[in-house]
Amino acid sequence: MSVQAPNPTSVDVRAPDPMLPRQFRIVETRLDTRDTVTLALDPVDGVRLEHRAGQFTMLHAFGVGEVPISICGDPTAPGPLLHTIRDVGAVTHALVTAAPGTTVGVRGPFGTGWEVADGMGGDVVIVTGGIGLAPLRPAILQVVSRRSEYGRVVLLYGARSPEDILFAEDMASWAADHDIVVEVTVDYGPPSWTGRVGLVTSLVARAGFDPLNSLALVCGPEVMMRYAATALVDRGVAAERIRLSMERNMKCGVGLCGHCQLREVFLCVDGPVLDYARLGPLMDIREL
Amino acid sequence: MRTLAEYLPEHPFFADLGPEAMELIVGCAQNVHFRDGELLFRAGEQADTFYVIRRGRVALDIHDPQRGTLVIASPGEGEVVGWSWLVPPYRWMFDARAATSVSAVALDGACLRGKCDRDPVLGYALMQRVAQVMLERLQDARLRLLDVYGSGS
Numbered sequence: 001m002s003v004q005a006p007n008p009t010s011v012d013v014r015a016p017d018p019m020l021p022r023q024f025r026i027v028e029t030r031l032d033t034r035d036t037v038t039l040a041l042d043p044v045d046g047v048r049l050e051h052r053a054g055q056f057t058m059l060h061a062f063g064v065g066e067v068p069i070s071i072c073g074d075p076t077a078p079g080p081l082l083h084t085i086r087d088v089g090a091v092t093h094a095l096v097t098a099a100p101g102t103t104v105g106v107r108g109p110f111g112t113g114w115e116v117a118d119g120m121g122g123d124v125v126i127v128t129g130g131i132g133l134a135p136l137r138p139a140i141l142q143v144v145s146r147r148s149e150y151g152r153v154v155l156l157y158g159a160r161s162p163e164d165i166l167f168a169e170d171m172a173s174w175a176a177d178h179d180i181v182v183e184v185t186v187d188y189g190p191p192s193w194t195g196r197v198g199l200v201t202s203l204v205a206r207a208g209f210d211p212l213n214s215l216a217l218v219c220g221p222e223v224m225m226r227y228a229a230t231a232l233v234d235r236g237v238a239a240e241r242i243r244l245s246m247e248r249n250m251k252c253g254v255g256l257c258g259h260c261q262l263r264e265v266f267l268c269v270d271g272p273v274l275d276y277a278r279l280g281p282l283m284d285i286r287e288l
Numbered sequence: 289m290r291t292l293a294e295y296l297p298e299h300p301f302f303a304d305l306g307p308e309a310m311e312l313i314v315g316c317a318q319n320v321h322f323r324d325g326e327l328l329f330r331a332g333e334q335a336d337t338f339y340v341i342r343r344g345r346v347a348l349d350i351h352d353p354q355r356g357t358l359v360i361a362s363p364g365e366g367e368v369v370g371w372s373w374l375v376p377p378y379r380w381m382f383d384a385r386a387a388t389s390v391s392a393v394a395l396d397g398a399c400l401r402g403k404c405d406r407d408p409v410l411g412y413a414l415m416q417r418v419a420q421v422m423l424e425r426l427q428d429a430r431l432r433l434l435d436v437y438g439s440g441s
Contacts, residue, residue, distance in 0.1 A: 130437035160437035187432045189359040194345060194387045197362040199428045206366065221436035 018254045021060045021105025026098055027080055033164050035087045037096040040080035051075050052113030053138030054273045058253050060105025061094035068250035070135035084134035110253040112273045114139040119215030123151040127228040129158035129200050132220030133166045135245050139217060144178045153180045154207045158200025161186050162193050204231035211236035219245040226283055229276045239277035246271050262288050292317050299340055301368050301417055309410050316399035322386035335372035335380045336397045341365055344390035349383040371418045373397030
């Protein structure tokens with residue numbers, strides 16, 4: 001019996017392998033806060049990375065390691081791929097301190113998106129804290145680009161202190177130019193701070209939106225998201241209309257390794273954006 | 289500007305209180321104004337007033353020798369400042385400073401306590417409302433203790 005060798009020409013050698021990083025070059029770094037940097041990346045091969053708002057990539061600092069980072073740029077706009085990264089570990093430190101011209105690896109994009117267009121015709125309320133604003137920025141930009149098709153849009157943002165506030169210029173522009181109600185609060189502030197001090201979740205109760213006709217997007221530390229979702233439900237928003245971006249220890253990005261598994265949910269594939277009706281019961285299980 | 293009898297019943301803190309209770313409360317109230325930076329009260333002083341914010345924002349300050357003065361809460365329009373007037377030893381725990389120009393209704397704590405003593409229904413209704421504010425501030429403080437935006441989160 002003879003075995004015929006596969007014809008190499010029948011294999012699409014250009015099909016992207018999700019486990020292999022593509023090379024991107026850092027074209028610009030921007031210091032957003034004392035520990036957070038936005039990297040602008042251009043593909044070395046010139047092929048743009050298509051993505052949806054809310055998706056993430058695995059960013060690879062060669063020789064150091066790989067981390068999941070949400071894309072924070074407008075999916076529909078030309079230009080570099082944007083990632084906002086907080087310096088909290090070895091890989092993120094290597095990324096935020098890399099000089100323009102450095103080559104990094106990018107796998108993805110992975111996961112589900114915000115699908116904010118589902119909120120057209122109604123109000124959109126966004127509750128976020130810390131660097132959680134970065135994954136939401138693409139969704140906000142999508143709303144801004146078709147602002148007239150949404151009702152009231154409310155952005156509630158919490159930060160540790162005034163100097164930790166992310167995208168302050170963006171938020172000022174969204175409020176001034178795009179009729180978005182922006183409420184910012186900090187955990188504590190210096191005497192010169194005249195804005196709000198307190199939890200972002202406490203802003204939900206008085207925010208101006210119609211809970212029966214709203215889409216809510218929530219992103220931030222998990223404990224903040226849990227209380228934000230509770231506050232939204234208390235206001236009358238249906239759990240199915242509350243979307244959270246859940247971060248766990250993403251590794252492979254394709255639902256194989258199980259590092260990000262939340263019971264039956266693989267967050268890298270089924271998430272990171274999931275609705276609270278599905279996610280809420282899982283968030284209550286401490287063993288997960 | 290609307291009179292106190294018109295304004296106070298619409299304030300969220302007094303929601304659902306009947307006209308008789310509101311009449312008693314308005315009898316202890318007066319309009320006050322504070323310039324930006326002016327103190328409403330200082331930590332350690334006798335707590336004899338309760339403020340209902342009409343406009344502006346109040347900063348509750350605490351001073352730490354290492355970190356300087358920190359703003360730990362900032363009630364604004366539709367919110368209230370102070371519960372120490374209701375609970376012995378009637379002493380403020382923090383400084384309250386006008387972070388902006390502030391218009392408020394000041395309620396005389398001793399006047400209110402006297403009316404609450406004579407009218408337990410009013411006293412219970414006010415205590416429920418103050419307890420709600422205390423609960424929210426306690427939960428707020430506990431969650432902020434977690435420092436969820438701190439390093440590693």
